[in-house]
């Protein structure tokens with residue numbers, strides 16, 4: 001791989017005798033990986049693929065998964081480069097925490113955080129770029145999250161709305177991307193010798209706002225996919241100098257991860273608690289991760305939490321739908337109507353005015369004239385919910401994702417039913433006798449075959 005000349009000179013100086021092995025790794029092959037979603041059943045096809053476990057993640061495996069497969073479309077697997085999985089493992093939230101993923105699209109780390117929150121607590125996942133936030137929304141929906149609010153905001157606006165609110169914040173920072181040169185050589189076209197310093201300016205701005213949103217005792221996880229010391233050790237050195245209330249926590253180094261390099265910043269020996277991932281030392285691309293605890297003193301005021309705003313006729317329609325199911329209510333959610341759409345907003349979410357909310361929670365369905373139509377998102381989030389379910393086979397699933405109506409061998413209970421294939425909820429169908437009417441979203445339909453959907 002032809003690397004920029006200044007990049008070579010810089011890392012020859014920094015790495016010394018390790019430089020030849022580092023540069024040789026750029027000509028090595030890119031490792032693929034995937035994570036399994038612990039909130040969804042494991043299919044036989046997944047079991048066959050889950051052979052090479054990633055040593056530092058109990059839900060990670062080496063190998064490639066197909067984006068058209070049942071398992072991917074139903075959110076049971078997520079394709080993620082193995083090094084990137086260290087971030088979710090270090091961030092690992094506890095149940096019921098208030099978590100912010102500040103730079104989140106397309107959602108690799110967000111879905112990893114969701115795996116540990118297991119539908120509890122609150123995840124606010126934010127993406128500043130309005131084009132990229134859509135992919136984040138798709139991935140959160142597929143994953144089946146009911147505890148997530150998606151925002152499309154600047155860190156400064158979020159900090160104004162949610163001061164001192166979060167137990168844990170992940171800043172997977174926009175960076176110079178040097179660690180991705182091997183996987184995505186196009187990333188090199190943006191690189192100049194000054195690019196890391198430019199990225200560092202933006203990272204300092206992001207971190208300045210992040211600090212305002214942490215509660216005392218909260219954790220900050222900072223990660224990049226670059227080798228540049230300006231954005232890695234020097235960023236954490238700056239944070240520690242500017243905010244002495246932060247303390248680094250050690251990251252366990254396994255599978256070839258190494259201590260970060262104090263000598264690449266201000267020499268503070270604490271910096272070696274952070275981790276570096278180099279492609280010549282481990283099976284994955286380049287990353288940097290630091291975990292810090294915040295010892296700030298001021299206890300923030302508890303914010304006012306969201307409340308239900310349904311009109312009586314909307315409540316009646318929703319309750320009518322619940323009566324058809326065995327669901328008593330949805331745990332941890334506050335019901336709100338946004339136009340004709342019903343949302344389940346995580347009950348731990350504060351009232352926030354003037355924030356650009358891309359999705360206020362899980363979209364549960366649509367109020368139609370005199371009836372309620374449940375949504376695709378509800379079906380995908382229904383693994384542990386008592387909704388009517390009907391198992392279909394792979395051939396029927398192929399018809400379903402193509403948008404076709406199909407016939408059952410025997411008639412089933414009439415009404416909206418979650419269709420499952422290999423145990424995975426795949427969407428709603430409306431059963432009338434032996435016929436299943438298709439409610440797979442129009443924009444997602446495709447011509448599925450046995451060949452193009454192999455996991």
Ligand SMILES: C[S@@+](CC[C@H](N)C(=O)[O-])C[C@H]1O[C@@H](n2cnc3c(N)ncnc32)[C@H](O)[C@@H]1O
Pocket residue numbers: 102103104105106107108109110127128129132154155172173174175202206
């Ligand atoms: C490394 S990527 C995030 C990858 C994501 N965490 C994942 O695992 O899928 C960084 C993200 O930060 C966003 N970003 C760019 N400028 C930003 C800013 N000033 N504040 C917050 N986020 C920003 C980018 O749009 C990009 O989506």
